[in-house]
Amino acid sequence: MKQHIETLIHAALKTLQESGDLPEIPSFVLVEGTKDKQHGDFATNIALVMAKSAQKKPREVAERIMKALPASQYVRKTEVAGPGFINFFLTPDALSSVVAVILKEKEAYGRSKIGREKRVLVEFLSSNPTGPLHVGHGRGGAFGAVVSNLLDAVGFKTYREYYVNDAGRQMDILTVSIWLRYLALCGEQIVFPANAYRGDYVIDIAKAIHGIHGSHFLVPASQVYAGLPPDEPQGGDKEIYIDAIIAQAKRLLADQYETVFTLGLDNVLGDIREDLAEFGVHYDNWFSEREFVATDVVDKLLEKLKDSGHVYEKDGALWFRSTDFKDEKDRVLVRSNGQRTYFANDVAYHLSKFERGFDIVIDIFGADHHGYVPRMKAAMEASGINPERLLHLLLQFVTLYRGGSQVQMSTRSGTFVTLRELREEVGNDAARFFYVMRKSEQHIDFDLDLAKAQSNENPVYYVQYAYARICSVFKQLAERQLLFDEANGVSHLNLLTQPQEQQLLNALSRYPEVITSAALQYEPHQLTNYVRDLAADFHAYYNSHQFIVEEASLRDARLALVAATRQTLLNGFNLLGISAPESM
Incomplete structure (x- = not known):
C-alpha cells in the first residue's frame, strides 16, 4: 500500500509540473506509516521538501499536491497537517488487501528491486585463523549474514567474503605454539612462552600432527632454547621472546617450518569453515592474504601512490600522507627494514574489491577497529575512489552471562567459550536472533539462561x-x-x-x-x-x-x-x- 501511495503522489507531482505549478520534481518520495492512527495510516513530507524550490509555503504546496492526487479506491481521505505533512487515511478494503497480496506473492512478499542489482561486497567476521571462533566472533557472523540477506531482499547483488589473515606475526605465534606442544608429545621438556596460544585446541592440533607425522619435526629442546633472551616473568619481555623463538623455529625447521605452518592453518581454518556452515553462515569467497601479498599487486599500489605524490620517505620508512585526507596522522606503508605494513597490504586488498567491479564495499568489523576507518577512507580517496563507497559497520562487544554472573573470556590464555559451545548450549536459532536484536553500536549482554528458556x-x-x-x-x-x-x-x-x-x-x-x-x-x-x-x-x-x-x-x-x-x-x-x- 505504501508503494500505491507513492505512485499517487508521483502522479500528482507530474500533473503539477506539467501545469507549471511546481518546478522539477524529486525522484524519491518519502512515505512512512504513522504511529498514531488519528493522523492517518501513512504520511509524506514531500511538500516541505519542495517548498523552497517552489517558492511557496509548505502548506500551500501540500494543498496543491492533495488536490492533484488521482482518485483511489484504497484512500478514504487525505488532509494537510502541521507545517505541511499530507496524511492518508485508507479504506477498510485497502487495509485488508494486504492479505491477498501476501497469499499471492508468498516468499516474494516484502522483496523489492530498490537496489537495482548494484554489486555490493560484504566482508564480515574475518577472524584471524589462530583458534576456534568464540562467542564474540558469532556476532560478526550473524550480523554480516543477515545484513547480506536483507540487501539481497531489496535487489542488490550481494557478495559475501571472508578475508583470511593467514600471513603475519600472529600466524607465526600459532605455528610456534603448535610446534612446542608437538615437541612435548615427542617427549621433550618444553617451557611454554608467556605470549603463546594456550588453548586446548593447540594441543589437539599438535596431537593430530604427531599422529600423522610421528617425530618428523622433532628438534631437541636444548637447540630450541639455545641463545634465547629471557621470557616474562623471568625479567624479560614476552614480545621480544616470542619473536626470538619464532626466528629460532624458522632456522631449525628450515623448509619444514612452512609445513607445520600450513598444517596448523588448515586445521584451524577447516574448523572455522565447518563451524560457520553449521551456523548457517556462508561465503562466496575465502580471500587468502598470503596468496594475495605474494603477487605484485601491493607493489603496484605503492608505485601509484608515489606517482600521485601521496607518499614520502622519512627515517628510512615509506609513509602515506593520510593527514591530507583528514586522518589524525600519516601512516607507514613500508618499515625501515623494508617490510610492508599490514596497512599497506590491506589498502591493496580494498582497492582490489573495487577493481573487481563492486559498486559498494561494506566492512563489518569489531568496535576496536574504530581508528582504522579514517585511514582506509583516506587511502581510497588518494587512489581516486569516492570514500563514500566504502562503508564500515562497527560491532560492539558481547558479554556472556550464566546464572546472573559474567563469563570471563581470554583468547590468548584459552579460557573462552567457543561459538560451537554456545550453539550447542542454546541452539543456532537463539544464537542468531540474540546476536542481531541490538543495534551494532550497542553492547550485547548475552543471557544464556534466557536464550534457553521456553517462555x-x-x-x-x-x-x-x-x-x-x-x-x-x-x-x-x-x-x-x-x-x-x-x-x-x-x-x-x-x-x-x-x-x-x-x-x-x-x-x-x-x-x-x-x-x-x-x-x-x-x-x-x-x-x-x-x-x-x-x-x-x-x-x-x-x-x-x-x-x-x-x-x-x-x-x-x-x-x-x-x-x-x-x-x-x-x-x-x-x-x-x-x-x-x-x-x-
Whole structure:
C-alpha cells in the first residue's frame, strides 16, 4: 500500500509540473506509516521538501499536491497537517488487501528491486585463523549474514567474503605454539612462552600432527632454547621472546617450518569453515592474504601512490600522507627494514574489491577497529575512489552471562567459550536472533539462561511459538475434517473488523517498509523488533478470538489472515536465518 501511495503522489507531482505549478520534481518520495492512527495510516513530507524550490509555503504546496492526487479506491481521505505533512487515511478494503497480496506473492512478499542489482561486497567476521571462533566472533557472523540477506531482499547483488589473515606475526605465534606442544608429545621438556596460544585446541592440533607425522619435526629442546633472551616473568619481555623463538623455529625447521605452518592453518581454518556452515553462515569467497601479498599487486599500489605524490620517505620508512585526507596522522606503508605494513597490504586488498567491479564495499568489523576507518577512507580517496563507497559497520562487544554472573573470556590464555559451545548450549536459532536484536553500536549482554528458556520472555521462543500456533490452527482444521477455502476467505476480508484483526492487518502491511529500512540502514534489529511485534499482535488475536467458527465466510477470512501472518513470519525468519518450527 505504501508503494500505491507513492505512485499517487508521483502522479500528482507530474500533473503539477506539467501545469507549471511546481518546478522539477524529486525522484524519491518519502512515505512512512504513522504511529498514531488519528493522523492517518501513512504520511509524506514531500511538500516541505519542495517548498523552497517552489517558492511557496509548505502548506500551500501540500494543498496543491492533495488536490492533484488521482482518485483511489484504497484512500478514504487525505488532509494537510502541521507545517505541511499530507496524511492518508485508507479504506477498510485497502487495509485488508494486504492479505491477498501476501497469499499471492508468498516468499516474494516484502522483496523489492530498490537496489537495482548494484554489486555490493560484504566482508564480515574475518577472524584471524589462530583458534576456534568464540562467542564474540558469532556476532560478526550473524550480523554480516543477515545484513547480506536483507540487501539481497531489496535487489542488490550481494557478495559475501571472508578475508583470511593467514600471513603475519600472529600466524607465526600459532605455528610456534603448535610446534612446542608437538615437541612435548615427542617427549621433550618444553617451557611454554608467556605470549603463546594456550588453548586446548593447540594441543589437539599438535596431537593430530604427531599422529600423522610421528617425530618428523622433532628438534631437541636444548637447540630450541639455545641463545634465547629471557621470557616474562623471568625479567624479560614476552614480545621480544616470542619473536626470538619464532626466528629460532624458522632456522631449525628450515623448509619444514612452512609445513607445520600450513598444517596448523588448515586445521584451524577447516574448523572455522565447518563451524560457520553449521551456523548457517556462508561465503562466496575465502580471500587468502598470503596468496594475495605474494603477487605484485601491493607493489603496484605503492608505485601509484608515489606517482600521485601521496607518499614520502622519512627515517628510512615509506609513509602515506593520510593527514591530507583528514586522518589524525600519516601512516607507514613500508618499515625501515623494508617490510610492508599490514596497512599497506590491506589498502591493496580494498582497492582490489573495487577493481573487481563492486559498486559498494561494506566492512563489518569489531568496535576496536574504530581508528582504522579514517585511514582506509583516506587511502581510497588518494587512489581516486569516492570514500563514500566504502562503508564500515562497527560491532560492539558481547558479554556472556550464566546464572546472573559474567563469563570471563581470554583468547590468548584459552579460557573462552567457543561459538560451537554456545550453539550447542542454546541452539543456532537463539544464537542468531540474540546476536542481531541490538543495534551494532550497542553492547550485547548475552543471557544464556534466557536464550534457553521456553517462555515468552525469550524473544526467539516467543516469535517461533506464534508460527507454531498458526500451524496448530490448520492442524485442528484438518482434525475437524474442514477445508480452508482461500478464495472465499480473500473475498470476505471485509468481515475482519475486530480491533485485533485491524491491528494485525496494519502490522502485515508494514513488513515491506521494515525490510527496506532494515536493509538500507544496515540494521537487522529492525527485523527482529518487527517479528516480535507481529508475534505479539498474533498472540493477542489468538487469545481473543476463535478462528474455526461455524460461519464459513468468517472462518475462511480469519484463516486467510493467520495464513498471511504465518507467511510473513516465515519470510522474516528466512532473512534472519532461523527455523520455523511447526510444533513446540
